[in-house]
Structure formats: C-alpha cells, structure tokens
C-alpha cells in the first residue's frame with residue numbers, strides 16, 4: 001500500500017487525484033480463517049490490527065453486518081480521557097490514551113487526535129469530594145489529572161456560566177492530555193492497516209449463528225454462507241447479548257439507545273471538552289464549528305438507534321443552563337447508537353463458556369476512548385488464549401465472583 005504523505009497529496013493534486021488506491025480491499029470470504037472477529041467497529045478492527053502487529057497473526061477476517069465504523073464507533077461524541085477511579089480502568093484507558101497520541105503516525109492515517117483537555121465539572125459538594133478523590137487516585141496510578149477551582153474553570157472555558165441558575169460550578173476534574181479524535185478516521189485507519197497486512201474486512205456480512213463441536217467454537221453462519229475458524233472474537237457492542245445467545249450463553253449486559261446532537265456551525269468559542277454530570281450534558285466544538293452535544297441514555301432497553309425525544313429536551317436545557325450563549329443556536333442533527341451497559345459500568349474482556357470464543361463488550365457509553373487499549377488487550381487474549389495484565393480484571397467471571405470494577409461515577413454522564 002502506498003504511504004500517505006505531503007508529497008503524495010501534491011502529486012495527486014497535479015494528476016487530478018487519479019492515483020489514490022482504495023484504502024482497504026473488499027474480498028469475498030474464504031472458507032476458513034485462523035481467527036474471525038465479529039464486528040468492524042473500532043474495537044474489532046483494533047483487535048485485528050494488534051493481532052497482526054503484536055502477535056504476527058494475519059489470517060484474520062473481520063465480519064461486519066453493515067458498513068465498517070457504522071455502529072457506535074461512527075456515532076459517538078469522541079471524548080478521550082483516562083481519569084477513571086479504579087486501578088484496572090485507569091490502566092487500560094491510559095494505555096489507550098497514550099496510544100492515541102501517536103496513532104496517526106503509526107497508522108499513517110490522520111485520526112485528528114486533538115488533546116485539547118477535558119473538564120468534568122463539580123457542581124455539588126458530593127462531586128467535589130468525588131473528583132478530588134479521583135485526582136488523588138489518578139496521581140497514584142500515574143495518570144495526569146488535577147482538581148481545579150472555579151476561577152481556573154472560567155479561564156479554561158470563558159463561555160461557562162460559573163454561577164449557574166441551579167448549580168454553581170465549584171471546581172472541575174481537569175485532564176489536560178484528554179481530548180477528541182475523528183471517530184470514523186479511527187475505524188478507517190485501523191481498517192486500512194489491517195487490509196495492508198492481508199486481513200479480510202468483509203462488510204454486509206451478518207453473523208447469524210455460531211457453530212461449535214465438543215464445546216469448542218468451529219465457525220460461524222453468515223449471510224454470505226458458513227465460515228470456519230479456530231478462534232472467534234465477539235466484539236459487537238450493543239448487539240453482544242444477541243450474538244452471545246447464538247453462542248449459547250447469556251451476558252450481564254443491557255442494550256439501550258444513547259444519543260447525541262450537533263448544532264449549526266459557529267465561530268470558535270470553546271477549545272476544551274466540558275462534561276457536566278449534575279445537570280447531565282457534555283459538549284465540545286468540532287473543527288467545522290458545530291457544537292457536538294452528548295445526551296442521555298434511554299431508561300429502557302431497545303435497539304432503535306434513535307433515542308427518546310425527552311432526552312434531547314433535557315440535554316439542551318442542561319447545556320443552556322451551563323452555557324447561556326447557546327440559547328439561540330439551532331440544532332442540526334440528532335442520532336443514537338445502541339450501547340451495551342454492564343452493572344458496574346466497566347467492560348468485559350475475556351473468555352466465554354464456549355472454548356476459543358472470546359469477548360470484548362460492555363463499554364457502554366464510553367468505549368471510543370478505549371479503542372486502542374481494548375484492541376491491544378483483546379488481541380493478547382485471543383492470541384494467547386489467556387488475558388494479559390490489561391484485561392485480567394475485566395473477565396466475565398467477575399460478575400459471578402463479585403469482583404466488580406465500579407465506575408458508575410467516572411461513567412456517570414454518558415460520554
């Protein structure tokens with residue numbers, strides 16, 4: 001595959017862009033692969049990429065029922081941060097954040113990583129204590145965050161109303177190296193690198209059944225016919241419950257719609273990401289100038305990919321309260337994605353009751369930020385058959401053994 005470079009852009013400009021290659025191939029499925037990954041979202045593609053890069057395994061197919069990145073990876077609000085409370089979470093999210101820093105160079109694909117800083121507002125005394133505790137925990141974990149006071153909040157984001165009609169801003173948990181990245185580009189960059197290693201990314205290929213013999217996985221049924229494999233990775237986010245059912249086991253996850261919206265574009269007015277958990281809303285400004293706004297998750301299980309109208313109303317109300325200058329903005333678009341929520345709000349990366357069948361799911365409202373770390377850990381799990389240090393705590397068995405990784409505060413606002 002030809003490398004992208006400034007020279008290539010100049011060369012193609014002179015020859016009417018006739019020399020660009022397709023970013024990834026679209027092959028027909030083989031009858032068998034060493035490893036099949038179900039789901040070409042960020043986590044599925046990153047898993048395939050690190051299987052090749054870290055473990056030298058390239059006879060891999062990634063099967064996708066729609067188009068790659070068309071699930072939550074292409075629908076999220078792109079916030080990247082690693083200031084979680086528990087040690088296993090801080091480790092995997094910080095691994096992901098640090099991989100994001102050089103991912104554009106590594107993949108030779110501009111994922112537009114923008115470490116502009118993420119601020120989580122403390123608007124009650126309970127939140128002040130909670131975020132101060134997280135800042136202390138992060139210091140011990142080697143994650144750079146700090147608790148800042150209201151003056152610094154105003155300095156970092158002048159459009160915030162510090163006094164607020166209901167909840168004044170008392171401070172914030174600030175992670176200066178957090179930020180955003182272009183979501184589709186993350187999927188596209190990994191897909192291009194996987195295709196370059198000879199892996200097959202097969203779109204419009206829905207997995208409809210999982211085949212096994214003697215308690216070991218042997219292949220999958222798909223809308224393009226049966227395909228055999230030695231190992232199987234199920235990485236389908238909101239559809240994890242359905243696919244697990246095909247493999248003969250149940251998961252402690254619930255699927256709900258989470259939604260987001262964007263405003264009309266305006267001039268640059270905000271160069272940080274702000275999350276306001278108490279009033280429940282979060283926002284950043286895209287490079288095009290749109291305000292990218294995250295809303296809440298539905299309180300009932302569904303697969304609609306839309307989200308309820310009352311959440312839009314609540315989110316907009318929360319943001320006008322926090323940023324009064326938004327009150328005259330028009331909203332352009334709204335959409336939803338189906339997220340897979342676990343009881344402790346932490347992901348599941350581990351073995352399943354079916355032999356050689358592995359799982360990466362349960363990222364809920366916050367798995368975009370984890371894509372490089374989740375892919376890294378899942379590739380190690382599948383390649384070695386056992387979880388490595390990053391994944392060990394996130395096993396499915398923790399729900400039976402009561403070893404929860406409680407991140408309900410860190411993941412309190414949908415992000």
Ligand SMILES: Cc1cc2nc3c(=O)[nH]c(=O)nc-3n(C[C@H](O)[C@H](O)[C@H](O)COP(=O)(O)OP(=O)(O)OC[C@H]3O[C@@H](n4cnc5c(N)ncnc54)[C@H](O)[C@@H]3O)c2cc1C
Nearest residue numbers: 039041042043065071072073077079207337367368369415
């Ligand atoms: C509105 C919204 C805002 C969010 N904001 C943030 C944020 O700011 N920061 C953050 O970190 N996270 C955020 N998230 C969460 C984040 O998007 C997800 O956790 C993450 O994208 C999950 O990635 P994934 O690869 O596991 O899943 P997905 O990207 O959903 O990929 C799973 C893929 O599996 C495919 N699939 C499903 N069933 C089958 C089948 N039977 N056969 C074949 N393929 C199948 C689907 O089509 C899909 O493409 C947000 C999510 C939403 C919906």
